[in-house]
Amino acid sequence: MTEPAYVAIAGEYARRIRHGDLPSGTQLPSYAEIAERHSVSDIVVRKALDLLQSQGLVRAVRRRGVFVADRPNLIRISPERQMETPEVTFGTESDGEINIDRHTERVSATDALAETFGLSPGDEITHVITRASEGRRPISISDTYQPLDVTGTSEAAILEETLTDQLPTPVHAEWLRVGPGDLVKMVHQRFLAADGRVIMVSNVSYPRDRYDAFVFRMALTES
Amino acid sequence: MTEPAYVAIAGEYARRIRHGDLPSGTQLPSYAEIAERHSVSDIVVRKALDLLQSQGLVRAVRRRGVFVADRPNLIRISPERQMETPEVTFGTESDGEINIDRHTERVSATDALAETFGLSPGDEITHVITRASEGRRPISISDTYQPLDVTGTSEAAILEETLTDQLPTPVHAEWLRVGPGDLVKMVHQRFLAADGRVIMVSNVSYPRDRYDAFVFRMALTES
DNA sequence: AAGTGGTCTAGACCACGTG
DNA sequence: ACGTGGTCTAGACCACTTG
Numbered sequence: 001m002t003e004p005a006y007v008a009i010a011g012e013y014a015r016r017i018r019h020g021d022l023p024s025g026t027q028l029p030s031y032a033e034i035a036e037r038h039s040v041s042d043i044v045v046r047k048a049l050d051l052l053q054s055q056g057l058v059r060a061v062r063r064r065g066v067f068v069a070d071r072p073n074l075i076r077i078s079p080e081r082q083m084e085t086p087e088v089t090f091g092t093e094s095d096g097e098i099n100i101d102r103h104t105e106r107v108s109a110t111d112a113l114a115e116t117f118g119l120s121p122g123d124e125i126t127h128v129i130t131r132a133s134e135g136r137r138p139i140s141i142s143d144t145y146q147p148l149d150v151t152g153t154s155e156a157a158i159l160e161e162t163l164t165d166q167l168p169t170p171v172h173a174e175w176l177r178v179g180p181g182d183l184v185k186m187v188h189q190r191f192l193a194a195d196g197r198v199i200m201v202s203n204v205s206y207p208r209d210r211y212d213a214f215v216f217r218m219a220l221t222e223s
Numbered sequence: 224m225t226e227p228a229y230v231a232i233a234g235e236y237a238r239r240i241r242h243g244d245l246p247s248g249t250q251l252p253s254y255a256e257i258a259e260r261h262s263v264s265d266i267v268v269r270k271a272l273d274l275l276q277s278q279g280l281v282r283a284v285r286r287r288g289v290f291v292a293d294r295p296n297l298i299r300i301s302p303e304r305q306m307e308t309p310e311v312t313f314g315t316e317s318d319g320e321i322n323i324d325r326h327t328e329r330v331s332a333t334d335a336l337a338e339t340f341g342l343s344p345g346d347e348i349t350h351v352i353t354r355a356s357e358g359r360r361p362i363s364i365s366d367t368y369q370p371l372d373v374t375g376t377s378e379a380a381i382l383e384e385t386l387t388d389q390l391p392t393p394v395h396a397e398w399l400r401v402g403p404g405d406l407v408k409m410v411h412q413r414f415l416a417a418d419g420r421v422i423m424v425s426n427v428s429y430p431r432d433r434y435d436a437f438v439f440r441m442a443l444t445e446s
Numbered sequence: 447a448a449g450t451g452g453t454c455t456a457g458a459c460c461a462c463g464t465g
Numbered sequence: 466a467c468g469t470g471g472t473c474t475a476g477a478c479c480a481c482t483t484g
Binding site: 157220 | 376383389404436
Binding site for chain 1: 468469470471
């Protein structure tokens, strides 16, 4: 009934990080050193630090060490924010220069996309790839799909956002420069018209070491 | 530069699950069997399935096996939904009988809570613990804190929600019956008055096997 | 009794960054 | 040259569920 060693170790570091005892950027001892200090094998330490990584508290850098993460969060103002251009969205949350690259093409709809839009498989749709970076650091990459007869989201009445951790697509993984086996934060958006039709879907990937948590800020309506 | 074995195995199962090839509830082969099938050690298989678990695609049950997760999602309608009572919120998303248990007490504010509310450490505040279950299955547990001179959220003008994966507090872990080392989904809410004062904060924990993804659905305002 | 997932050990090699 | 994190192997014991 007692706590496994890796949970105890993870809990100890989690507490020290949240208490501010270990500030952002601090390097943790190496796996070998923590292992020796707690008299466990290094596998146990790895499992403990994996737990901290999946909470976004630390960040392991290959051949350098494990560091306490800085946690800028991602502020999403709903729903107004969703209609902004990426330039505006990122411009307000960063002081570095933001670079946005867009690439538009026509593709054949996959079965899933065709069903989403009420089209036939193979019908052509618009595919926009948007890459955002701050300086040389990638921030996000998104795939946006839309029927040819719709442009933008001006017809949209409802937005659904689903937040998940996912294995990135190869294209997303390459742009975000995440290692194999690293998960990314994915925001899946569906824009619906007033009649219920889906007029646009978008998958936006973010590296987890930049945005470990998502913050939704919303104005409350009078009841 | 080639993909590690555990990523390849995780990717294969992720694809088959998402394609519907492996429907919800399907039992996966045991670690030993997958290991043999892919000619790797069982540690590699564990790492692969850990990856799937952190994506919410599968759920390992001690001494039974690993199963494809059913993914009911949690629909949160923002912002209207936030003002509903838990009875209404859960009642609409389930057909089982929902049980809500509330416990109210006065406690001394910790340093962090005192600072949040603009009080002095040790000042008394209201603490409400809310436990929700469906039948005998726990759904959520929350800690809500509020200054004594405020009741409810009628003064609230803005709501901020932060979504994270966290190691649960011991009380939350016990109620949700999650094992040691299991993370929970935590929604941290801050209700702000029009003048910027924080009038209520709440930490709500959910087991990850019930809600692997969060869906925010919002009406778009005319621009 | 057999099989399951959970935990843990004690080794090993690799690629790469730092001193 | 050394230390780092990343990957992988081949064992082991435990507590429990299932047939």
